[in-house]
Amino acid sequence: MHGHSHAHAHGSSTRAFAAITLINLAYTALEAGYGFATDSLALLSDALHNFGDVLGLGLAWGAAALARRRPTERHTYGWRRATLLSPLANATLLIAFSGALTWEAVRRLGAPPQIPGMPVIVVAAIGIVVNLGAAWFVRDGHANDLNRRGAFLHLVADAAVSLAAVLAGVGMLTLGWSWLDPVTALLVGVVVAAGAFALLRDSFNATMDAVPDSVDRAAVQAFLAAQPGVSAVHHLHIWALGSDEIAMTAHLVRGDSDGHDAFLAGVVHALDQRFGIQHPTLQIEHGATCRQDAHGDAVQHHH
Template sequence: MSTGHDHGHGAAGFNAAFAIGIGLNMAFVVVEAFYGWRINSLALLADAGHNLSDVIGLVLAWGAALASRLRPNARHTYGWKRASILAAFINALLLLVAMGSLAWEAVHRLQSPEPIDGLTIMLVAGVGIVVNTITALLFMRGREGDLNIRGAFLHMAADALVSAGVVVAGSLTLWFGWTWLDPVASLVIAAVIVVGTASLFKQSLHLLFDGVPESVDLHEVQALLEALPGVARVHDLHVWAMGTSEIAMTAHLVMPEGHADDAFLQRATGQLHDRFGIEHVTLQVMRVPFTTPCARSDDNTRLSDPRSVPRTVP
């Protein structure tokens, strides 16, 4: 048996980013909500609500990143790595619910538009562009390797674009007196955020149910294992995400004529890590399969292969 334990802790380097991002956005939420209430701007109030949900999301993401660093014990042998997946899912769910409420209110406001202060909207939203851009840049370098960090980056980058849209809406309202533009801008904000959040929601839900991460092609993993010298068949191949930045894999290698020494297992583990980013690899080697193979719905060849029928061990 070979088990690789080259665990990544990329999220650990973002403690300062989380602290700064939460502080900046919380301060901006207070400012934006105050001026939104003062001038009766639904666009500002909506964006303040969304930024508040982002603060909550950043807190969840930070807590999950810290939890994922807790050492495994006898009751949690993988530790708390999945907390980062759960945080990403809750973050996406909160955003979708918040945007649904925003769209509902915007539709009602669109039926009876109210006058607003376009200049104040432009100034406050301009501050939002700066705050959200700075926060997004804090998470930019970690967006490729961690779904949790990527969620934080995408939200902040999207917020910067949304704030820019609010500035445009405020300027048009100021120049042309289009009072209907405020609720319309709110609907556009909701649509943009829902589109950006849908992917995060889908991916986090997929990983919560032990789905194969998008970066891994299961058929290519099986082909790599079957191409190893001495391997006749591969049974019980499972790949799942332990967290938002760490992938695990288990498999049974049927090697009737061969012998898997340390060099063989080290080479196989290294290839899986280098090609697919799988960090936690467990391989069980057997000369004759003695367990019932797990049959996938997309693997008809294994079901029809008479050699796959397991032998009974007395």
């Protein structure tokens, strides 16, 4: 028996992600352009940080669009897994960029060049407005929608990073502290690298079919083992189908109990409600012909 509970993205959610992705992309291009023009690492590092979030927002947008693609004869799960592979590539790219920026910032600390403070202040101030405006755009439902919550928190954090760049610009303009530019870039580079490493770890685990962080495998096993008539649970596998869908397979040894259809319907519903597992596949075994294999899983013999 198979349980289905698809979480299709609403059109308004798709439009919200599309709008803030494009707005942030336009601002990132503007900030990078001014960063190169003024030779400001603070602006370039903030542009990198924003670019990382544009990639993340683009994924959220893409996930909403990909969820509508129907499975095919060849791609029976559809295209959900693309939302797990893209973060892996994006995290690798961000780590490489932040490494290059950090290296340049450290190199500049010895003899920081003179950076015009006013362009840094103006461009970074625009960033605060853009990011807070975009956060306001996705504020509705961010407490319940993980996709929106992630976007909301990232955008607020971006506004804080832009504020740091503004303060660096003020320091350079009023006090002549040219070292503030590479120091700000260094701090942002560390923030970007830390976030990228976390994303790399999570996306690598997801592509290797690890149990999602939101699911406690031991709790699922205990729940299944405690169901009426179940004497053993084998072959329990839990993995992410995409960024917001979880699949599971399990063999349940249930002796000669009756009412398997009603039993399966109840368990499938409970797995979705309690653990957020929307795609469980459960196999019922009577136990007489099962033995343990080398991994402690059940092997069923067919005569």
